[in-house]
Amino acid sequence: MATAVETLDKLERRITITLPLADVRAEVEKRLKIRARTAKAPGFRPGKVPMKMVEAQYGYQVETEVLNDKVGRAFNEAAAENNLRVAGFPKIEPKTGEGVGEGAVAFDATFEVYPDVKIGDLSTVEVEKVKTDVTDAEIDKTIEILRKQRVHYHVKGEQGAHGDGGADLTAQNGDRVTIDFVGKIDGVEFQGGKAEDFVFVLGEGRMLPEFEAATIGLKVGESKTFPLNFPADYHGKDVAGKTAEFAITLKKLEWAHMPEVDAEFAKSLGIADGDIGKMRADIKSNLEREVGNRVKAKTKDSVMDALIKVAELDVPNALVEQDTERLAEMTRQDMAQRGMNVKDMPFPPDLFKAQAERRVRLGLILAEVVKANKLEATADQVKAQVEDFAQSYEDPQQVVKYYYSDRRRLAEVEALVLEENVVNYVLGKAKVTEKTVSFDELMGNTAQA
Template sequence: MTVGVPAEKVDSAVDTKLREAQKSVRLNGFRPGKVPMREVKRRFGDAVRNEVLADVMRESFIEAVEQESLQPAGMPGFEATKNEAGQDLEFVATFEVYPDVELAPLDSVEVEKPVAEISDADVEQMIETLREQRSEYEAVERAAQTGDRVNIDFKGLKDGEAFEGGSAEGQNLELGSGQMIPGFEDGIVGMKPGEEKDIEVTFPEDYQSEELKGQAVVFQIKVNSVEAKQLPEVDAEFMKAFGVEDGDLEQFKAEVRKNMERELKNAVSGKVKEQVMDGLAQAHDFDLPEALVKQEIDRMRQQMMQQFGGGQQFDASMLPEELFREQAQRSARLGLVVRAILEKHEIKPDADRVKARVEEIASQYEQPEELVNWVYSNPQQLQQIEGAVLEDQVVDFVLESAKVEEKSMSYQDAVKPRDQQG
C-alpha cells in the first residue's frame, strides 16, 4: 500500500519537536534554552525527522487500512519513497492481510463418538489403581519377583569392554516396569539380596544409540536389596484421603464412580472436539499469513519452555521453527476457520455456559465463591473462559451438520487418548 501524507503535517510535527528540544538542549557556549534554532536543526534535525516519520507513518497506516476496510495480519514494514522537507511524504507499507475464508460444507466433517458405560468392575479396577498409587515398599529377603522393587549395581560390557551409559550403582528398578531394555528385568527375577549374576541381552534395532543398535551385550548385576510392594487396605483412613470422612464403603465407591463419570465425559468431549477440529482443518485450504504462523510458533516455543522449566538463561528462539511449523499452521488455520464460523453464524458466548464453566473450575478450590467473584472481576480471565466456551459452541454447531457415528467401547478405551486406542 502506497500512502501519501501532506508536507505540512510532517514539517509541523518536526518543528514542534525541535522547539521542544530547543528548551532543554545544552551546548557549550550557549545558555540553557538559548541555543539558536538553526544550531538545533543542524545537530538534531535528521534524528527528530526520523522519529516523527516513524510516528506519522504508523498513524497514517492505521487511518489508511481503516479507510480501505483491510485487516492487517502482523506488523507492517515501512519504506519512505519520497522524504524531503517541504514536500509531501510518500511511503510504502508492506503487510499481510487476513484471508477471506470461504466456509466448506460442514457435513464433510466425520466424527466417531465413543459410547461407554462404567461397570462395577470398572469401579473396582479404579480402586485398585488408587491403591497402587498409594503403595509402599517393604524390604524382603526372598528372591525378587515381577512387581518388586530392587536396588542394583550393574555394569554393561560389549565385547568385554564397558560402554558409555551402561553402568550404575544403587539404582532402584521396579521389575516389570519396562524401564530397561527387553530381557534386563526378566534376568533379575529370581535373584536374592546380595546375589551377583551376568545376563546376556540384545539391544533393540531401534535403540537411540547407533553403536548399540541390535548389539549383544553382557550386564554384570548385583542385587543390593529386594522390596515387595504393599498395597494399603481400603479402610476408613484410605477413604478419608479421598474425601469420604465416615468410612462408608458404598459412599466411597459412589464418589469414585462420580469422578470416573466426569473423566469419561471430559474424555469423550475432548475426542469429539479433536475430530471436529481435524475435520475443519482438512476441509479448508487457503494461504496463511506468515505473520500469524510465526505468532503461533512463538507461542508454542514459550509454552514448551514453561513445560520444561526453561529459565531466563534459555532463549526460546533457539528452538528451531520447523519443530513447530506444521502444528502452528494447523492452529492458525483453525483459528481463522473458527472465527469465520462465529462471524457468519453470529455465535456469541452463552452466558449460562460461561457461568457453569466458571463454577466448575471454582468447585476445585476451598472457597469457590471467592474464585467466581475474582474471575468475573478480571476481564482477562473471563475472556479466556469465554473463548473456551465459544470453541465448545462451535463444536456443537458443527456437530449439527457433521456425520456422527457412535462407537461402543469399554471405559478404559474411551478415556485413552486417540493415538493409544487399539
C-alpha cells in the first residue's frame, strides 16, 4: 500500500511503500520451493536437498528478489494512480521507526518527476538563418584538393613521362625530400634526434620552420649544420625550450606531379565517360549537399538557442546524471576505438555535465513543442530523409534497406525529422534574419584560405 505523495522540492517527490510481511514471506516460501526442485548440494541428489539447506543457501537472495519485485510493482502502481511522470529511477531506502506498522515492512521511494514546460512567445525571439552559395571558385578549389590527393613524385632531374621537374635541382616547397639527420644538445645526441632515410614534404608544416628552412636550397648529396630552437611548449619535454645543433644530408629529391584536369582525371572520380562538365556538376552537387547540411545545422543551433531562452522549466537532476554517464561512456568508447588506452583514464562527470544539462533541457523543450503543435514525424518525411541520405552513396537502394531493416536506425532518422519540424515551426514564428557567410567560413577553412 502506498501513502500520499510528498513534495520535497520543485521536482523531487517521495512515496512510502508498505508491504505486509506475511505476503513477502509467503512469496519467498513459494519461490524457495520452486528453487528446491533443482537445488544441488554435496551428498544429495538434485531436487532432494533439505528445505533448511535451501533456505540457508538461497534465502537472502530470494528475499531480495521478492522485495525488489513487490516494491517495484507497488511504486509503478502508485505513480500511475497519482499521474506521476517519473524522471529517471527512484532511490529506494528501507524505512524504520514511527509509521511502520507491526507485521509490515516499509520503504521510502524518493524520485523526480518531469517538469511543466512553458514555451514563451516565439514571435519575440530572434533566429539567424545563414546562407552560402557554391560558386565556380569553390568547385575549382575542390578540384585542386582532389588533384593534391592524387599527387605522385618523380626524382628531380630524371626525365620521365611527365618531364624532369625543371632545371632547378635544389629542394623547394612542395618537393618530397629524403634526408639523414642528427641533432645534438650541448654536443650530446638526444632521443628522437636522429634518423636515416627520413621522408617529408617541404611546405606541409610537418617539421619545425627552422628545419624546413635549412633543407630548402640543398641539392642531393649536400649537407648543412644549423641551430634549432625548440619551442617552450614543444611536445618533447626533454628538449622543449632548448637549442639543438642539427646536421642534415639530402639523399633524395623528388618533385610533385599532380594529374591534369582531363578525361582520365574525371574517370578517376567516377565519371564513366570522362566528361569534365559532368565532373564539375557532380562536384557542385556534392558541395551543395554538404553546404545544405551545414547551413541546416547552424540554423538549427540558432533555433535551439532561441528556444532555451524563451522556455521556462526545471531540469531533473536524475536525467542530467544519466546523460552525463552516457556521454562519458560514449567518449570512452570513441577514444578506445582510436587506439587510446582508457582503462585507467579518469572521466570526471564535470567534463560532461554542462553538455548533458543542455541536451536534457532541449529534449524536454522539443517534446513540449512537438506535443503542443502536433509536429510528429510522418512516414513520408522519414522516407524522404532516408532517400536523401542514400543519394550520396553508390547504391542508394541498399542504403534505404539498411535503415528500414533496423528500427533503431529508423528511430534516429525520425528524431532528425522531428527536429527539422520544430526548426521550421520556430522559423515560421520567430524574427528571422538572414546572414550570408562565405564557403570557407561555413566549412571552417578560413585559416587555410
